[in-house]
Amino acid sequence: MRALEGIRVLELGQFIAAPFAGQLLADHGAEVIKVEPPEGDPMRQWGIQLKEGQSLWWPVIARNKKSVVLDLRHPHGRALARRLALASDVLLENFRPGVLERLGLDPRSLLEEKPSLVVARISGFGQEGPYRDRAGFGSVAEAMGGLRHLVGFPDRPPPRAGLSLGDTLAGLFAAFGVLAALRVRERTGRGQVVDMALTDAVIAALESVLTEYSATGRVRERTGNTLPGLAPSNLYPTRDGRYLQIGANADGPFSRLCQAMGRPELAEDPRYATHRARGAHQAELDELIAAWTQEHALEELDRLLARHGVPAGPVNTAKEVAEDPHFRARGAVVEVETPLGRLLMQGVVPRLSETPGGIAWAGPSLGVHTREILEEVLGLGEEAWAELVAERVVAWAERA
Template sequence: MPGKSLDRNGALKDVKVLDLSNFLAAPMASMFLADFGADVLKVERPVHGDEIRMWGESKEGVGLYYKVLNRGKKSITLDLRTPLGVEAVKKLVADVDVVVENYRTGTLEKWGLGYDVLAQINPGLIMVRITGFGQTGPYSGRPGFGTLAEAYAGYAQISGYPDGAPLLPGFGLADSTTGLMAAYLTMVALHEKRLTGRGQVVDLGIYETLLTLIGPNVINYDQLGIVQKRNGSRLPFTAPRNTYQTRDGRWVALAGSAQSTFVHLCETLGIPEVANDPRFIDNRKRLQNVAALDEEIGKAVAKFALSDLLERSSALQSTIAPVNDVAQIFEDPHIKSRENICAVYDAELDTVLNMQNVVGKLSSSPGAVRHPGPRLGQHNREILVDRLGYAAADLAQAGIALDEPEAGAQSASH
C-alpha cells in the first residue's frame, strides 16, 4: 500500500517452530506458518526421513510433494527413540515457541518427550498435537489417517451419486483442512501467550475440522431427523448447483444461490422463461423440483461451446466457471495475474519448481515461498554441531550423518 514499507521477512518472523511431524496434516500446518516467516526446523528420521518423501511422483528420486509441504523449513535428522535424540529435542525446545507433532497418542510420552516434560523446560511452549482421533476419548489410541477421517466425519457418505458407492476425495481433504485449522489454532494459542505468557496444548483430531465443514447435517438431523443422502454434485440447501456439459464436450459448474443470481443464469443460458416457471420460482421450489431444473439447464448448456458460454457469462456477470484441470489452471490469465502459482529455484534438483503460492495477500507483511523443501538433514551441521555443540563423531555413532543422502534418491538407487 502507498506510504507503507513492506516487511519482506513475514509477519511471523519472531516465531520459532520445532516440527516433529510427518506425512501431510501437521507438516502443512507448519508450512502455513513458514510461508509467513516463521523459523521452522523440521526433525526427520536419519536415512529415511519423512515418509512423504516417498509419496506420489518423484523426479530423479526426489519426492516432489515433499518440496511443497516442507517449503521454507530447515531439516535435521534425529532418532527420537534414542537418548541423543531426546536430549537434542529438549535442548531445541528451550528456544522455540511451538512444537508440532502428529505421533499416535502416547508416543512422545513413551519417549520422554510429553508436554509435561517439555513445559518444565519451556513454560510458554505451545504444543500442537494432531492425531487421528485426538488425545482423549475411547478412540484416542487408534491409528488415524485422512482417508479414515473422510469416512468417519461423514464426508464420504454424502459424496457421490445415489446409486453409487460413497466417494473419497481425489486429494488429502481431511489432512489439508486439518493443516489449515492447526495453523489457525496455533495463532490463537500464540495470541494467548502474548497476553498471559502461558503455553498450552492444541489437541486436534483429523476428523474434527471436516465434521464442522460438512454443512448443516448435524443441526438438520438434530431438529428434523434428516440424514443427508448422496446426490451427485447437488447441494441439499440450494439449487441449481451442478456440473453440465457444453456442446464441445467441456464441462462447467454453475450455482444460483441467490434469486437474482438464478435469474442472471437463466438469461445467460437463453432460457429466461425458466426463472418464471412456478416450479422454480424460489429456492425452496427449485429444491423440490431439482431434477426437472437440472434437465432444463443441461439442455441449455449443451447448446453452447465453452468459450462462447464463458464470454456470455462474463458479459452478463453470471455465476458460471469452467471445470479446469491443472494444465488449464497453469494457463489461466487470472491465476497468472494473482500469482497463485510461483516459481522457486531448488538447489537439490538444480531446477525451478512451480508450486502453489502463499494463500492470501497481506498488504504490509506478505508471505513468501522462501525455498522448496530441503534435502534430508541439510541443516544437521548448522543446528546440531554449530548451535547445539554436538561432536561429529558422537552424531555419527548415533547414525546421524552431517550430510545425509536424499532419502528418495537413496531408495531409488537400490
C-alpha cells in the same frame, strides 16, 4: 517482514497433517525446524508421480523449512530434540498419543520447564476419548467423520476425493490453533497444548449436517453433483464434451442466467421465480439448462456467463489450473526453483497486504541445516558435534 518472523517451530510430525501445518507457518515467516530420521521423512518418497526417483510432493510440503537429522531412537538424539523444543516457541507433532511421552517430550514436563511453549498435537482421534489409541489416517477420518458418506452418487459406493482432505483440514485447524495459542501467550506469557484430531477436523467441516439430523431425524445422503433443493447448481455438459459448473441458485444470479440464455421470462415463471420453487422443480430446471449449455462450447459459455455476472466456471484439470492467467496473476500458482528444476506449485495463502508470505526455498536436502541449527540454536561446539557424528546421532548434507 513476514507475519510470523521471530517464531521458531520444531516440527516432529511425519506424513501430511503436521507437515502441512508447518508449511503454512513457514510460508508466513516462522523458522520451522523439520526433524527427520536418518533415512529421511517418508514424504520424500510419497506422491503419485516421481521425478528422477524423487517425490514431487516434498518440494511443496517442506518448503521454507530447515532439515535437521536426529536419530530419536538414540538417547542423545532424544536429548537434543528436547533441547530444541525448549529453545522453540512451538512444538508441532502428529505421532500417535503416547509416542511423544516415550521420546521424553511429554508436554507437561516441557511446560513446567518452559511455561511459554505451545505444543500442537495432531492425531487420528485426539489425546482423549475411547478411540485415543487407535491408528488413524486422513482417509479413515474422512470416513468416520461423516464426509465420505456425502461424496458421490447414491447408487455407488462413496469414493475418495483424490486428495488427503482429512489431513489438510487437520493441518489447517492446527495452524489456526497455534496462532490462537500464541495470541493468548502475548497476553499471559503462558503457552498451552493444542489438541487436534483428524476426525474433529472433518466433523468441523460438516456445515449443517448434524443439526439437520438433530432437528429432523433425517440423514443427509449422497446426491452426486447437486444438493436437493438448491437449484440451479450443477455441472452442465457443453458442446465440446466438457462440463461447466453453474451456481445460480439465488434470485439475482438466476435472473441473470435467464438473460444470458435469452429466456428472461423464466425468472418470472412461478415454477422458478423463488428459491423454494426452483428447488421443488430442480430436475426439470436442470434439464432445461443442460439442453441450452449443450448447444455451446465451454469457452463461449464461460465468457457469456461472466459478462452477465453469473457464478460459473469450468471443471479444470491440473494443466488448466497451471495455465490459467488469473491464478498466475494472483500468485495462486507460482514457479519455484527446486533441486529437480523449476517447478510449479501452489502459492502462499492467505495474501496479507502488509506482511505477505513467500517461498524462500523448496523442500531442502536431507539434513542440510543440521549443523547450522545445532550450533546456532543450541551452541553445540566442535567436540560435541564430532562425537554426535561418530555415534551416528546426527547426519547432514553439505548442499541445499
